[in-house]
Amino acid sequence: MSEQTERIKVLSAGIFSLILALGVARFAYTPLLPLMQHQAGLGVAAAGWLAAINYAGYLSGALIATLISDMVLKDRLYRIGMILAIVSTAMMGLTTDFTVWALSRYVAGLSSAAGLLLGSGLILNWLIRHNHRSELGLHFAGIGLGIACSAAAVSLMSQWLNWSEQWFALTLLGCLLLIPALRWLPPPDRSIVTRSGHKMEDAPPSALFMRLFMFAYFCAGIGYVVSATFIVAIIDHMPGLAGNGTLVFFIIGVAAAPSCILWDLIARRVGKLNALIFASVLQIIGIMLPVLAGGLIAALAGAILFGGTVMGIVSLVLTMAGHYYPTRPAKMMGKMTLSYGAAQIIGPAITGWLATRLGSYTAGLYLAGGIMVAGTVILLMLKAVEKRETPMVRQPDSLA
Secondary structure: OOHHHHHHHHHHHHHHHHHHHHHHOOOOHHHHHHHHHHHOOOOHHHHHHHHHHHHHHHHHHHHHHHHOOOHHHHHHHHHHHHHHHHHHHHHHOOOOOHHHHHHHHHHHHHHHHHHHHHHHHHHHHHHHHOOOOOOOHHHHHHHHHHHHHHHHHHHHHOOOOOHHHHHHHHHHHHHHHHHHHHHOOOOOOOOOEOOOOOEOOOOOOOHHHHHHHHHHHHHHHHHHHHHHHHHHHHHHOOOOOOOOHHHHHHHHHHHHHHHHHHHHHHHHHHOHHHHHHHHHHHHHHHHHHHHHOOOHHHHHHHHHHHHHHHHHHHHHHHHHHHHHOOOOHHHHHHHHHHHHHHHHHHHHHHHHHHHHHHOOOHHHHHHHHHHHHHHHHHHHHHHHHHHHOOHHHHHHHHOO
16 A cells, blocks of 8 residues: 555544544534424523533543553544444434433543544654654544534435434444544554654643643634534524524535645645634634624625634644644643633533523624634734744744
C-alpha cells in the first residue's frame, strides 16, 4: 500500500468515527428534538438538561483524555467509545423515561470525546510520525458531514417513521459506520521517533498563554453549543420560519464539512492565531444574523457563517495542541476541551432556563453572541502575549 493510500485510509477512519460519534450519537438529537417534544412529551427545560448531560459526558471523556498518556490505552478506549456510540443511540428509542434518556446522552458524550479527542490525537500522532503535514482539516470534515447526514436522515425519515423508529434507523446506520472507523485505524506506535528517524519533542506554551487560550476556548464553546443544540427549535419558532429549522441545521453541516480544510489553508497564510480571530468574528455574525435580520435568507446566511467557522475553530485549536505536544497530543486536546466542555454544560442549561422564563430560545443567541465577543477580545490579547514571549509559543503559527 502506498503512503498516500495509507494516509487516506487513516483519515477516512477518522471521518467515519466522527460521523458516528458526533453526527449520529450526539447531533442527531438536535433535528429530532422538535419531534421528541411533539410525539414523546419532552419538555423545554428537560430538553436543555439532556443537552447539558450530553456535554457532561463529553467533559468526563475530556478529563479522561488528560489523564492518560499510553497510546495503546487511548486506542483501546477509542474503540470502546465507537461501540458506545451505537449503544447510546439505540437507548434513545427504547423508552420515554427521562432517566434512560439522560444516561444515553451521558454515554453519547463519552463516545464523542473518544472520537473527537482520542481519535484525533491518534490520527495526528500517526500523521506526524509518518512525516505527513500535521493538519486535521480533512479529518474534521467528518463533523460537518455528520451534522448534514443526521439532518438529512431525520428530514427524510420523518415522512415515514416516528421519533423512536428514527433512533433505531440511526443505530443501524451507526453499525455500518463502525466498520471502517475501527478497521482502517492502525494500532498505535509507542516510539518517540518519526518514520524518517526524527525525534518528536514537546514544546509546551507558557502558563499565561494556556490560561488565556483556555478561557477564549470556553467562550467559543458557549457560542457553539447554543446554536448547535437549539437552532432547529429557534428557527421553527421564529415568525414565518416554521418548518425550516432542519433545513438550517442541514446547511450548517454542509458548510462545516469542507470548512476545516479551508481554515487550514487560511492558517498557512496568516498564522493559526490570526485565523482563529477571523473565524471568531465571522461566527459572531453567523450567530446573530437570524435574530437581528430575520427571514429565511438571513437564517441560511447565518447557518453558512456558523457552520463554516465552528469546526474550523475546533480544528485549529486541536491542531495547535498537536504542535505543542506531538508525542501526546490528546493530553492538551483534553485540557482545552475541559474548558470547551464546561461551556457546553453551562450553555444549554442557561438557555433552557431563559427559554422557560421568556418563552423563547432567542435570548440564548444573544448570550452566545456576547460571550463570543469576549472570547475574540481574549484572542487579541493572546497576540500581545505571543509577541512578548519566546519563539516556542509562536511555533504553531510558523509550522506548515
